[in-house]
Amino acid sequence: MTLSAQQSDAVVDDDLGSQLAAERAHLDLSRAALHRMRERAEALFSAGGQVAGDPYAAEMLGRTLSRRVAELADDPSTPLFFGKLDFGGTPDSSDPDRTDPDRREPDNPDHADHAGRSYHIGRRHITDEVGEPLVLDWRAPVSRSFYRASVRDPQGVATRRRFGFGAGVLTSFEDEHLDRGEELGTASRILTAEIERPRVGPMRDIVATIQPEQDELVRADLADSICVQGAPGTGKTAVGLHRAAYLLYLHRERLRRSGVLVVGPNRAFLSYISAVLPALGEVEVAQATVEDLVARLPVRATDDPAAAVVKHDARMADVLRRALHGYVCKPEEPIVVSDGSYRWRIGADALRRVVDEARREGLPYGTGRERVRARVVGLLQRQSEARRGDSPSDAWLRRMGKAKPVAEFLDAVWPAVTPEGLLFTLFSDAAALATAAGDLLTAEEQALLLWSKPPRSAKAAKWSAADAVLIDEAVGLIERTTSFGHVVVDEAQDLSPMQCRAVARRSEHGSITLLGDLAQGTAPWAATDWRVSLDHLGKPDAAVVPLTVGFRVPAAVVTFANRLLPALAVDVPPAESLRRDGALDIRTVVEPSGVDDATVAEVRAALAHDGSVAVIAADAAVERLRTVLTDAGVEAGTAEDVESVARVTVVPATLVKGLEYDHVIVVEPAQIVAAEPRGLHRLYVVLTRAVSRLAVVHAEPLPTPL
Numbered sequence: 240m241t242l243s244a245q246q247s248d249a250v251v252d253d254d255l256g257s258q259l260a261a262e263r264a265h266l267d268l269s270r271a272a273l274h275r276m277r278e279r280a281e282a283l284f285s286a287g288g289q290v291a292g293d294p295y296a297a298e299m300l301g302r303t304l305s306r307r308v309a310e311l312a313d314d315p316s317t318p319l320f321f322g323k324l325d326f327g328g329t330p331d332s333s334d335p336d337r338t339d340p341d342r343r344e345p346d347n348p349d350h351a352d353h354a355g356r357s358y359h360i361g362r363r364h365i366t367d368e369v370g371e372p373l374v375l376d377w378r379a380p381v382s383r384s385f386y387r388a389s390v391r392d393p394q395g396v397a398t399r400r401r402f403g404f405g406a407g408v409l410t411s412f413e414d415e416h417l418d419r420g421e422e423l424g425t426a427s428r429i430l431t432a433e434i435e436r437p438r439v440g441p442m443r444d445i446v447a448t449i450q451p452e453q454d455e456l457v458r459a460d461l462a463d464s465i466c467v468q469g470a471p472g473t474g475k476t477a478v479g480l481h482r483a484a485y486l487l488y489l490h491r492e493r494l495r496r497s498g499v500l501v502v503g504p505n506r507a508f509l510s511y512i513s514a515v516l517p518a519l520g521e522v523e524v525a526q527a528t529v530e531d532l533v534a535r536l537p538v539r540a541t542d543d544p545a546a547a548v549v550k551h552d553a554r555m556a557d558v559l560r561r562a563l564h565g566y567v568c569k570p571e572e573p574i575v576v577s578d579g580s581y582r583w584r585i586g587a588d589a590l591r592r593v594v595d596e597a598r599r600e601g602l603p604y605g606t607g608r609e610r611v612r613a614r615v616v617g618l619l620q621r622q623s624e625a626r627r628g629d630s631p632s633d634a635w636l637r638r639m640g641k642a643k644p645v646a647e648f649l650d651a652v653w654p655a656v657t658p659e660g661l662l663f664t665l666f667s668d669a670a671a672l673a674t675a676a677g678d679l680l681t682a683e684e685q686a687l688l689l690w691s692k693p694p695r696s697a698k699a700a701k702w703s704a705a706d707a708v709l710i711d712e713a714v715g716l717i718e719r720t721t722s723f724g725h726v727v728v729d730e731a732q733d734l735s736p737m738q739c740r741a742v743a744r745r746s747e748h749g750s751i752t753l754l755g756d757l758a759q760g761t762a763p764w765a766a767t768d769w770r771v772s773l774d775h776l777g778k779p780d781a782a783v784v785p786l787t788v789g790f791r792v793p794a795a796v797v798t799f800a801n802r803l804l805p806a807l808a809v810d811v812p813p814a815e816s817l818r819r820d821g822a823l824d825i826r827t828v829v830e831p832s833g834v835d836d837a838t839v840a841e842v843r844a845a846l847a848h849d850g851s852v853a854v855i856a857a858d859a860a861v862e863r864l865r866t867v868l869t870d871a872g873v874e875a876g877t878a879e880d881v882e883s884v885a886r887v888t889v890v891p892a893t894l895v896k897g898l899e900y901d902h903v904i905v906v907e908p909a910q911i912v913a914a915e916p917r918g919l920h921r922l923y924v925v926l927t928r929a930v931s932r933l934a935v936v937h938a939e940p941l942p943t944p945l
């Protein structure tokens with residue numbers, strides 16, 4: 240049987256009431272302990288400057304301590320624990336760690352060690368004054384059983400308890416006596432309440448209700464790159480963010496040095512997810528769009544769509560590599576350097592060997608150039624040593640490296656090239672482009688790349704968004720890009736091969752979590768096969784794992800949106816919604832002029848419920864709809880403005896990916912479809928944003944599959 244207490248005043252059973260009271264007391268105790276931990280960290284922080292030996296150490300210590308203070312922030316609206324594990328059996332009294340709480344290891348995953356113990360599971364470790372754990376971090380090894388223990392594999396757990404909270408107050412709990420064969424799974428009332436809760440404001444963490452198949456991904460090894468193919472609302476974003484938090488917990492020092500990066504599709508999305516990791520105590524994760532990653536120069540031009548498609552094609556990587564290495568020439572002349580009364584000479588043959596060797600080493604172009612310089616200086620040094628009988632000074636070596644004949648030789652056979660210069664030449668010089676791209680790109684494709692009016696110099700060039708990705712590729716060919724320890728890429732189905740390569744450079748020495756849904760691919764270069772994307776990302780061996788249980792979109796809405804799937808030409812496993820509630824309302828308006836009024840009426844009806852409301856329309860209609868709503872006295876915000884208090888947001892269809900709203904009103908689906916080549920995919924994204932209710936307002940006929 241499952242025991243549960245509703246509101247405390249509705250508790251019928253004395254035992255339940257006293258258990259709830261005990262749990263509340265534990266919450267108070269934990270809160271006081273956290274407060275003490277934070278005070279201690281603050282005191283250390285203010286004393287940090289005096290205890291550190293030098294300014295650098297002071298700064299490092301200051302940063303660590305201020306981070307610690309931030310990590311210990313107590314948000315009164317988020318409960319400090321959400322679950323409890325009672326391990327069955329009796330404690331092993333012969334174990335010396337049992338009698339010494341400081342030596343007992345709550346992180347030990349071997350559940351036999353936990354016999355007879357119980358642990359509260361929360362967002363971070365909280366210990367009392369003697370170091371006894373009051374709350375265990377959800378990421379600790381023993382906490383894994385909270386997510387994974389089942390009747391079939393109880394992992395030593397007798398009872399799993401979940402807590403229900405309202406406005407930070409502990410109001411209920413729900414027990415599963417695994418030792419008596421009781422298991423709730425997705426029937427848990429607390430899970431259901433969490434999923435069905437009205438959404439307001441930015442995304443929240445899901446630590447309290449991570450599902451076993453999600454937990455498996457969250458706790459995958461740092462060394463493992465994984466790709467999650469999941470239908471809308473299956474928790475991909477949630478899984479990616481929780482995995483980042485988990486890896487940071489487990490590999491704190493290593494990842495703090497190399498860094499963790501989260502890549503999302505746009506600013507609106509990044510602001511929507513920005514609060515999740517800080518709420519989990521992780522305040523140092525970089526978040527960026529792919530555009531941010533490659534933003535070396537401002538984007539001031541727009542490409543013709545056909546040109547953009549060529550620029551995003553994987554063949555461009557070969558074109559650039561060839562073009563760059565085309566600058567390296569065969570040395571034909573000797574080098575002669577005057578050095579006081581000496582003249583050193585290196586013959587063309589020896590120089591050819593130096594250049595060939597550097598070429599074979601496959602170094603980044605800029606490093607190769609310096610390698611050649613160093614080898615030439617080495618040859619000069621040998622001659623000097625043979626004649627003078629002693630080793631030359633460092634100053635001499637530097638002087639030789641810069642000597643005019645050496646510099647001229649380098650400029651002739653391995654010239655310095657800038658990334659912008661490389662592209663400038665290719666886009667303004669048809670012959671240079673043909674040499675590099677001859678058998679890789681067709682004549683038409685090459686013509687698309689060429690500027691009709693070339694700028695006077697690379698500096699004067701106006702670069703497009705696709706050019707920025709190519710420039711980044713060129714940067715990567717010339718010098719090494721620093722790699723993060725782990726990169727989470729969300730909405731990855733929209734990355735072009737060249738964008739995948741930009742991410743690959745930043746995760747070369749780390750692992751990745753790739754999250755996406757092939758059915759939601761809206762970019763012209765959207766992925767149709769994860770294996771191909773993974774190849775471009777340099778992680779060909781990553782496992783592709785499906786998530787199919789939907790936590791967002793109600794079943795009625797999923798069924799409606801799924802009518803589009805056969806027309807999307809992708810092979811993805813169908814999703815199943817956990818939500819039986821929700822409503823779908825198709826509002827057909829006879830006259831196009833009636834659409835605005837119908838939209839206002841739908842918004843008013845939606846405002847009668849709790850939660851957020853979004854009006855989603857083709858980009859071109861957004862301004863009009865916002866004005867219509869304002870004129871009707873309804874305040875409407877924008878998707879980028881997460882601080883906005885307005886409950887209604889008018890969102891262009893192209894910005895809504897990854898976001899969710901309680902009540903979604905889609906205006907004129909046919910216009911959303913007509914606005915872009917992959918309009919049906921866009922509509923699929925739009926229709927799957929609703930948490931509770933979806934209304935479709937239309938005068939134009941609905942797109943055929945619907």
Ligand SMILES: Nc1ncnc2c1ncn2[C@@H]1O[C@H](COP(=O)(O)OP(=O)(O)OP(=O)(O)O)[C@@H](O)[C@H]1O
Pocket residue numbers: 433434443444445448449450453469470471472473474475476477478756759790791896897898899927
């Ligand atoms: N285990 C869970 N418990 C409670 N809520 C969950 C769980 N998993 C996901 N959710 C919720 O479901 C919603 C959808 O999750 P999320 O945005 O991560 O899905 P997604 O797969 O990234 O969707 P999309 O494909 O639309 O980007 C979010 O509100 C999230 O908090």
